[in-house]
Amino acid sequence: MVDRHANAGNHAGAQVPACPLAQKAAEFDAFSGPYQLDPAEALRWSRDQLPVFFSPKLGYWIVSRYEDIKSVFRDNILFSPRNVLEKITPATPEAMEVLKGYGYAMNRTMVNEDEPVHMERRRALMDHFLPEHLETKQEMIRRLTREKVDAFIDRGRVDLVDAMLYEVPLNVALHFLGVPEDDIQVLRNFSVAHSINTWGKPTDAQQLAIAHDVGRFWQYAGKIIEKMKREPNGTGWMHETIRKNVEMPEIVPDSYVHSMMMAIIVAAHETTSLASANMFKTLLGHRQAWEDICADPSLIPNAVEECLRYAGSIVAWRRQTTAPARLGDVDLPEGAKLLIVQASANRDPRHFEEPDRFDIYRDNAVDHMTFGYGAHQCMGKNIGRMEMRIFLEEISRRLPHLRLAEQEFAYMVNTSFRGPEHVWVEWDPDLNPERTRPALAKGEIRFPVGPPARRDIARKVCVREVRREAEGVLGLTLEDARGRSLPNWSAGAHVELCIGPYDRKYSLCGPANAGTYELAILLEENGRGGSRYIHRTVKPGMELRLRGPHNLFRLDETATGFVLIAGGIGITPILAMADRLKALGKDYRVHYCGRGRSAMAHLERLERDHQDRLTIYAKDAGQRADLESLVAGLPAGCQIYACGPERMIAALEDLAADLPEGVLHVEHFTSAGPGLDPVNEKAFEIELIDSDLTLRVAADETVLDALLAAGIDVPSDCREGLCGSCEVSVAAGEIEHRDRVLSRAERLENRRMMTCCSRSVEGQSLKLAL
CATH class of the missing domain: 1.10.630.10 (Cytochrome P450)
Known part of the structure; x- marks a missing residue:
């Protein structure tokens, strides 16, 4: 997000974009009008179109998107806090x-x-x-x-x-x-x-x-x-x-x-x-x-x-660049003053599903920027x-x-x-x-100090319908247990179903924003038991608990074209993406691979709604997708979204190795391994360079466990290396990557790790930017 060596560009006040956004930037007033009424709503246009802009009335660069604000908070060298307590309105000589x-x-x-x-x-x-x-x-x-x-x-x-x-x-x-x-x-x-x-x-x-x-x-x-x-x-x-x-x-x-x-x-x-x-x-x-x-x-x-x-109490904070920098697509000169609007970040749909909805069951509410980062x-x-x-x-x-x-x-x-x-x-x-x-x-309830426990963040839902979606695939329709409309969601989103002793994540497959949720759950005989339990016990009228929705497989809707590739039950997020792209009038193609038509979920709906954009590959009919041709023939400006078996994902990663970063997007629905094996793991040390603290990670604990025990706030969700929420920056040390989040290029860079599963190589120490 941030380039320390970017050119300074023009003087801060000169980098005002072309109309009509220039008019909005010029008119922005932090002390009156929309910003004082509702700062997040006042900057909706900025989040959507111009996330970093110069305000001539204030003399500050305004930053409105979640990831840009997080990038600023991460680097307190390039983005100095020196102006935080500076009077934003200069004092008069008399004062x-x-x-x-x-x-x-x-x-x-x-x-x-x-x-x-x-x-x-x-x-x-x-x-x-x-x-x-x-x-x-x-x-x-x-x-x-x-x-x-x-x-x-x-x-x-x-x-x-x-x-x-x-x-x-x-x-x-x-x-x-x-x-x-x-x-x-x-x-x-x-x-x-x-x-x-x-x-x-x-x-x-x-x-x-x-x-x-x-x-x-x-x-x-x-x-x-x-x-x-x-x-x-x-x-x-x-x-x-x-x-x-x-x-x-x-x-x-x-x-x-x-x-x-x-x-x-x-x-x-x-x-x-x-x-x-x-x-x-x-x-x-x-x-x-x-x-x-x-x-x-x-x-x-x-x-x-x-x-x-x-509705946090801290709306915005300030920073000042110590060198030329690039934030998003904007060059900032040395000495540029930034107003980073956390209230706007907290309503960014790129991070929070349906962010304008107040939802006490939101499973990533704790990611808010109100406390900074x-x-x-x-x-x-x-x-x-x-x-x-x-x-x-x-x-x-x-x-x-x-x-x-x-x-x-x-x-x-x-x-x-x-x-x-x-x-x-x-x-x-x-x-x-x-x-x-x-x-x-x-009476009283004593809550432990710190962020909320994830086990308590679940809404009650009721099973409206149970059906056979395909051979070995159970279809569920879920509704709110109190008769309310369930939150809207974006294509690629998933929920976490809490049933019996199991918490399992499943992609939402649509139709989107109908007030109910549709899931398709494959029976995995050799899995960890969750799908077997669901297939065996779920009945209409049963009350369950559910977390989400949350989206870690989000569509970049600005691309010019899309190739959607699904293998088996991986069709669930791909179907939602096809629906969304059709509604947007985008150019897309769906390639759906399965062992046979009888085992391919949602086939009838795909053929009904996406027939002219759909290619089916049924293994029992001798049909096989030519992944090499799909990748080699990808037009400029197009992106690939794929979900399916690990062998298919690995093949696509090999074929796309020379494509620009961000062209291939994949979602894994299995973790990389069974988790910790304390007998064979090695303990190691992590040095937190921002905190001047050294911690020992035992053979029977993860880096995430050690950080949380020391009072270091690190977001976490799946704890299986699938979601990316517990990512930290690595300043030094060799990482044994065990996640399903980072691309091969990102792993080779050795600059990021998922603390819930990845470890150091051979017990070497790591330096983390925490």
Whole structure:
């Protein structure tokens, strides 16, 4: 995605694309209009057509797509965080004089430091953020939350922000820092002033008033530090920071202590407060999701992640290039300032299926960019998750009949943070469940610290129909168990069926977006038992659980032509692709191979809907696909999509070895091997170069296991080397690739690995970019 050696191109403001997109880029205004109403919707045109563009009004390059934003976060050398806390609206000379009068001297903090200083400080100050330390905060958060709910439980109407969602996160932050809980309202005023000062667009007159508040905030932080220095045995993160200042002043200097004190009071509570307000507004506005949570609290952790994706409090962050770079198809000069809009990334259909749908069962909601990514990912993400989960669990248990009141929602005007200033809710106190069941007031569920467990992310579905799709192939029609419409999906998507002791992935074969799902499941007599169990036990009316949909085999719809190749049950994603291409009016051909027509699923529908684009190869009739001719005769601009047996996929990879990268797309439906064999595996070390941490990977664990145990967040899905979600970059070391994701060329580059299955060669150490 990113080329460090790209030409600088023209001056930042000169690279404005041709009309009509130039007009949209020129008109983009981060401080008014559509962006302030709904930043993700305001940048839909950019995600679709121009994912990197220069905004002359803001003086920043706007980045809107998921993969581009992830690429920026990955490389904090080329894309420096140095401008994160820079005033996006330059201060007036009068405001600067006011700040000077207060001795204001804000310096670098962890969010806007370059390497190697950033990681040195992060490592020195990370202990309090580790899961085992955060676990001890749960009771304190629960107590503070319960006290607030107790105070308004019988009132029938309340503003959740004023009643709970601002003050509790602030008290949690102060407790975490070890700061005295002196004056909540003063701190609230200071915090708002700091946010507007850094990310807002105040008028000249407003800048003067804000400058006084910011200056007083600076002095207030200094007084707290002096008080804390007189308490050498004090607890909390700021006390630890002060002690580190004494132990290692070269890494944690005086200026850093004061600046971080001011910044973290804002960062530790403002984002959680806003995210929690967004969460209740979103969930109460999606009544079915609210009712599902009330009925099944195990859904809460993933519901929080989906709220962070759908309506996160961190809308955008900033970076600045340290050298000429290429992002997507755009050349950026050295010094270019970037506004990377995470809210837009979180609605990117290239990563999230039907992204505009709020879906608490979304199996990859945790991939959201709200916490950032990479070395600068939010250190406080897990304490924020913890607070939001406890807020939601307490309120949904005690006030399941809560509803949004009629109101107009107001938001602070700025580029980067979003959450309603008030969330008014109503309920009938006479219907409070604890009036008849008092024990409900003291009940609780304790969620483990960290991302949600995948086992809890599954929706209930019902088997509407069971049929014989072909010889040895079972066809299923699934519908939502509550009679709702199942989420839409894109061609190539799959779901994970949870039945009995088995979780198995199957491609969706259409028709797409009908509100129900169609699956075709081949009986594999020599498989691991999942298909046998399904063929033997599934009956109409049976209730099952299902994860997804999720798409790892996505069509590039911009290609000029398509060759679709299916072997056996590999027809399932290929059929959905043919349907989609036909609907788009694209040029495509389907080549379907099988041992005989009687064993070839969906043959009748293919012949009905795609007859003029279809070629059948039935082995028992002596028909065989000439893969060599198909690849050799591929017209320029065309792409190949293939799914089928491993022998067929391997042959296509051999034949396409000289084609440009990205022409051949394949999907494997079996993993490369049976998994770990501890008797024959060798232990090895992995060095995490961004974290300055060395871990040992035992013979009976995967790299992914070792990373998760050390508190390193790495997304994962299949754990079989099929999906690619656990990929990491490799800086040094030889990899024994065991995945079905990387192409042969990518394996030879030796720069990426799937941590769920791949290992080092002969126990050698690896260096990972984590």
